[in-house]
Amino acid sequence: MTTTPAPAAAPTRDWRAPAAASVTVALWASAFVSIRSAGEAYxxxxxxxxxxxxxxxxxxxxCLVRREGFPTRAAWPGIIGSGLLWFGLYMVVLNWGERQVDAGTAAMVVNVGPILIALLGARLLGEGLPRRLVAGLVVSFAGAAVVGLSMSGQGGASVLGVLLCLLAAAAYAGGVVSQKPALRHDSALRITAFGCLVGTAGCLPFSGALVSEAADAPLSATLNMVYLGVFPTALAFTTWAYALARTTAGRMGATTYAVPALVVVMSWLLLDEVPAALTVAGGLLCLAGVAVSRTRASRPRG
Incomplete structure (x- = not known):
């Protein structure tokens, strides 16, 4: 008598990494709006x-409550690289860029970063560079060019804003690719905490400006600044690192292409800012580029 083996149980999908990525996307979208608001005073x-x-x-x-120690020696190169590029340079340049362009436009241009992450990940981390990713790169950069053209009629300052946002995208990509190897050696919390500390040290030359501007800034601007530190930075960067440790840099970067759409909605509701039609078209091209890069070719079935 033969018995039919019971069918294998379907593997349980781990929802924690996608949930962490979703928290990051929502909070980073809110950051573009808060930066635009706080940037009027700071x-x-x-x-x-x-x-x-x-x-x-x-x-x-x-970290004190959890009694976390110092990161391992092997994690420090990635912590320093991500701290200087992502927590430091990226935040300063993005703040500057958002003084020139609206929050939705800034989010669209900065989100060229995921394509750069995929390219750097392929080159430096050995994550692969399929042809669809190259095609997506071309489409996304075309979208960034359209955004730049749409802003050029508003004066040189707006063009400068687009260029600054592109520089922020490059710093963001470099920071992510620096951080990814460090996550093999230490926890997401420690790498985020010490990366944030490195970025803080790099921005200490702005201490005088912070003290003088805080004395005159309205309470709402200061509260926005604190919000940016607690939620889009402390929480969202930690959930990002948690999810990044469980996937590739290229795949994780692509999740942030939901940010521009959320930013446009938030900036419309909270700041009464709606990008021009050509700007939106350029942003959609950026999104289309990532859609192309993330589509997998269908496999023949036998």
Whole structure:
């Protein structure tokens, strides 16, 4: 008598990494709106330093409560690289860029970053570079060019804003690719906390500006700055690192292409800012580029 083996149980999908990525996307979208608001009272460097101080304090308290120690020696190169590029340079340049362009446009241009992450990941981390990714790169950069053209009629300052956002995208990509190897050696919390601390140290030259501007800034701007440090920085960067440790840099970067759409909605509701039609078209091209890069060729079935 033969018995039919019971069918294998379907593998349980781990929902924690996608949930962490979703938290990151929502909070980073809100950051573009908060930066636009707080940037009316704080200069780019002062706002970055204030945000990082709030983030470092929050993460420091969490690390003390959890009795976290120092990162391992092998994690430090990635911590320093991501701290200087992503927590430091990215935040200063993005704050500057958002003084020139609206929040939705900034989010669309900065989100060229995921394509750069995929390219750097392929080159430096051995994650592969399929042809669809190359096609997506071309489409996304075309979208960024359209955004730049749509802003050029508003004066040189707006063009400067687009260029600054592109520089922010490059710093963001470099930071992510620096951080990914470090996550093999230490926890997402420690790498985020010490990366934030490195970025804070890099922004200390803006201390004088922060002190003088905080004395005159309205309470709402200061609260926005604190919000940026606690939620889009301390929380969202930690959930990002948690999810990044469980996937490739290219795949994780692509999840942030939901940010521009959320930013446009938030900036419309909270700031009464709606990008021009050509700007939206350029942003959609950026999104289309990632859709092309993320589509997998169908496999023949036998």
């Amino acid at each position: 200069s780019p460097g002062a706002l970055a330093l204030g945000r990082l101080l709030a983030g470092s304090l929050t993460l420091g308290v969490i």
